Amino acid sequence: MATIQALTDQLKKKFGNAVTGVENPSATQLFIDFKKEKVREICNEVLAQGGRYLVSVGTDNLAKDGTLGLIHTFAFDKEHYFLSLRTATKESEPIESITPDIPNAGWSEREYMDLLGMKFTNHPKPKKLVTADDWPSDIYPLRKEVPFNIKPLAAENVAYQLDECPEGCSIVPFGPYHPTQHEPAHFALFVDGETIKGSDYRGFMIHRGVEKLAQTQISYNEIPFLAERICGICGSVHAASYSQAVEIAVGHKISRRAEYIRTIMLEIERVHSHLLWLGVAGHLIGFDTVFMQAWRVREPIMWLGERLTGNRKTYGMIVIGGVRRDITPELKQDILNVIGTIEKEMITIKNAIIGDTAIHRRTKDVGYVSTEDTIKWSLVGPVARARNVDIDVRRDMPYAAYDEMKFSVPVVDCNDVWGTVLVRVLETFEAISIIRQALDKMPNDGPILTPFEDAVPAGMHGITAVEAPRGEVTHYVITGEENRPERWRVRAPTYPNLQGVPMMLLNNQLADVPIIIGSIDPCFSCTERMEVVDLRNGGMKVMSQSELEALSRNKR
Amino acid sequence: MWLTSKIKQVLLVIKPGTVTLPYPFEPHPVPEGYRGQPSWDHHKCIGCGGCAAHCPARTIFIRDLCQDLRVMVYDGGRCTYCGRCADVCPEKAITMTKNYELATGSKKDLCTTMELFMATCNRCGRCYEMETKNAIDRMNLKGYRYDNLEMRAVLPVCTEQFDTGMLAKSDRFKRPERIGE
Numbered sequence A: 001m002a003t004i005q006a007l008t009d010q011l012k013k014k015f016g017n018a019v020t021g022v023e024n025p026s027a028t029q030l031f032i033d034f035k036k037e038k039v040r041e042i043c044n045e046v047l048a049q050g051g052r053y054l055v056s057v058g059t060d061n062l063a064k065d066g067t068l069g070l071i072h073t074f075a076f077d078k079e080h081y082f083l084s085l086r087t088a089t090k091e092s093e094p095i096e097s098i099t100p101d102i103p104n105a106g107w108s109e110r111e112y113m114d115l116l117g118m119k120f121t122n123h124p125k126p127k128k129l130v131t132a133d134d135w136p137s138d139i140y141p142l143r144k145e146v147p148f149n150i151k152p153l154a155a156e157n158v159a160y161q162l163d164e165c166p167e168g169c170s171i172v173p174f175g176p177y178h179p180t181q182h183e184p185a186h187f188a189l190f191v192d193g194e195t196i197k198g199s200d201y202r203g204f205m206i207h208r209g210v211e212k213l214a215q216t217q218i219s220y221n222e223i224p225f226l227a228e229r230i231c232g233i234c235g236s237v238h239a240a241s242y243s244q245a246v247e248i249a250v251g252h253k254i255s256r257r258a259e260y261i262r263t264i265m266l267e268i269e270r271v272h273s274h275l276l277w278l279g280v281a282g283h284l285i286g287f288d289t290v291f292m293q294a295w296r297v298r299e300p301i302m303w304l305g306e307r308l309t310g311n312r313k314t315y316g317m318i319v320i321g322g323v324r325r326d327i328t329p330e331l332k333q334d335i336l337n338v339i340g341t342i343e344k345e346m347i348t349i350k351n352a353i354i355g356d357t358a359i360h361r362r363t364k365d366v367g368y369v370s371t372e373d374t375i376k377w378s379l380v381g382p383v384a385r386a387r388n389v390d391i392d393v394r395r396d397m398p399y400a401a402y403d404e405m406k407f408s409v410p411v412v413d414c415n416d417v418w419g420t421v422l423v424r425v426l427e428t429f430e431a432i433s434i435i436r437q438a439l440d441k442m443p444n445d446g447p448i449l450t451p452f453e454d455a456v457p458a459g460m461h462g463i464t465a466v467e468a469p470r471g472e473v474t475h476y477v478i479t480g481e482e483n484r485p486e487r488w489r490v491r492a493p494t495y496p497n498l499q500g501v502p503m504m505l506l507n508n509q510l511a512d513v514p515i516i517i518g519s520i521d522p523c524f525s526c527t528e529r530m531e532v533v534d535l536r537n538g539g540m541k542v543m544s545q546s547e548l549e550a551l552s553r554n555k556r
Numbered sequence B: 001m002w003l004t005s006k007i008k009q010v011l012l013v014i015k016p017g018t019v020t021l022p023y024p025f026e027p028h029p030v031p032e033g034y035r036g037q038p039s040w041d042h043h044k045c046i047g048c049g050g051c052a053a054h055c056p057a058r059t060i061f062i063r064d065l066c067q068d069l070r071v072m073v074y075d076g077g078r079c080t081y082c083g084r085c086a087d088v089c090p091e092k093a094i095t096m097t098k099n100y101e102l103a104t105g106s107k108k109d110l111c112t113t114m115e116l117f118m119a120t121c122n123r124c125g126r127c128y129e130m131e132t133k134n135a136i137d138r139m140n141l142k143g144y145r146y147d148n149l150e151m152r153a154v155l156p157v158c159t160e161q162f163d164t165g166m167l168a169k170s171d172r173f174k175r176p177e178r179i180g181e
Ligand code: SF4
Pocket: B038, B054, B055, B056, B057, B058, B059, B060, B074, B078, B079, B080, B081, B082, B083, B084, B085, B086
């Protein structure tokens, strides 16, 4: 057991002077400052103590002390706390990459190479990740001196260089636009016949600059609405996660009733999201009955959302300090009726698909990843739980009213796409049961909104995770001046999971690619949330880009 | 196994029958509390600018044509129907209507313009300080791209070339005192 005390002692003992500060502002938050030379050793030690890597946060402190900050965050699930390892480096000095040990840090580090101009040594794949191919290499959009709406001139003939294709394989481009992908992302699949031997990913084509916008343009209370629009399916989780991060950073307590209402909204969202996914998964394997029926069953919950919040999807419910609308006794009855019907229908759907050999053939042993690799790559959510990794932040890091809810976390050991179907179906029933419990136990008094009395003090750090339908969402907030955060880092569940996709694809058939990518329930817009990008992918072109452009421009 | 599944699936499909709504041939009513297009009641509005300052999409613009005439423009093209404006309005001048059929060929159809006659302070002769310190003026500062007509002329040029000199110039930018200046 690496409790906060034990871990701090261990790190201090092992690294002595390299550990320069320890902060433990609340029971779930531990911040450790250290000297950057030891970054790899310390991260390895944290892994050895049972830490699970979440995300890294890069910050720009150039104006303050001439450094770029880097924060590696970890979760200690069994001990219920988050560890943030903070360090800083001079602009010109490189810092050691932790990607060789923690593969999932790869994207975070590449992101800060692109956005903050950090330099990493020993990074296994130091390629562009976020910014467009023709983005000037000396403008780092997340730095404070760069205006949020900067628009550099476009450049011609710059293209992403794909990874080396293995000997004897050919490249099949999948996307950016592909009938089975609902959002643009480019996978280059290296195939030998029908079998996939490797892949490269070039995404971030819909990177929208949400974090920069929040850090420069809008204020604390408006960000929940922006956060909600990070994802078109699980928006509330982002609003909840952001609001909690701010509340934790400044130690603001909200009423119990508001926490219950948050729980109910988050679970309603889970039910609708899982039904949506089930439909899409059916569609991806060509089984449109499942698609039609799952979406039919889902529709009443969308209407329920409309009655509860005023909108069928972008609920706009969760804000800093609580929620915006109350659940009246009539609405309570309404919720009970709707989830009652959905539960019945869900049982019918479950019985109809669970034994269907056609589905089994398309999903069993497809997208296999071993449990060890799942842990090594820090995959999250149903993708991890289908591979026998028992994590769920609702139980491990209770937030809102989950500490009083009784529910089980479905974990299966199929290690394949079928497992993710099972986990999601079972979770839907759990979600329905949580909604019932929450409605039952919800206290009747208490304000639904507890606004801040004073201005939010600057320089406070807070990190939270919320279990979204697709896995956990992590938000890190550093409060700042001018009524807006200085840094707000969003990590959507697709961010780690997408990094695991090449592993899932390996040695599978080309025809299974849509369902494997679909099985993580990818949400590219969530993943690519940060800076306005206009990417022209010249990946595998036959015509030159200018020819293509001329062609499309002249077309009427 | 396969056959029983198929039978169950047939039942699953047959039981609910047709669920498709006849919309748009019949109207589809929305529930109470629906957040549709916001609408302003100019009788109630006092022109405080609260809605404009809190709109997350920054789609409510305020311009003072002169001391006594304030023009408020709601540009629905960017509205997210979050209802924040209605929440913060101290006079309850904004209602989220049930209007959701907003598709149109002209963006003008989505905009509302309100001209408010502002009272003048008896003591100082103006309603608020015209410096860059107060919230209403901050909204007009650079950054909110097209909230500010004057800035529109400066920004595209400066961002295209990323000339810091140009930025400094925009920092010193001064609001025109008269219309047409
Ligand atoms: S509904 Fe929201 S986005 Fe629309 S004008 Fe009001 S505050 Fe702005």
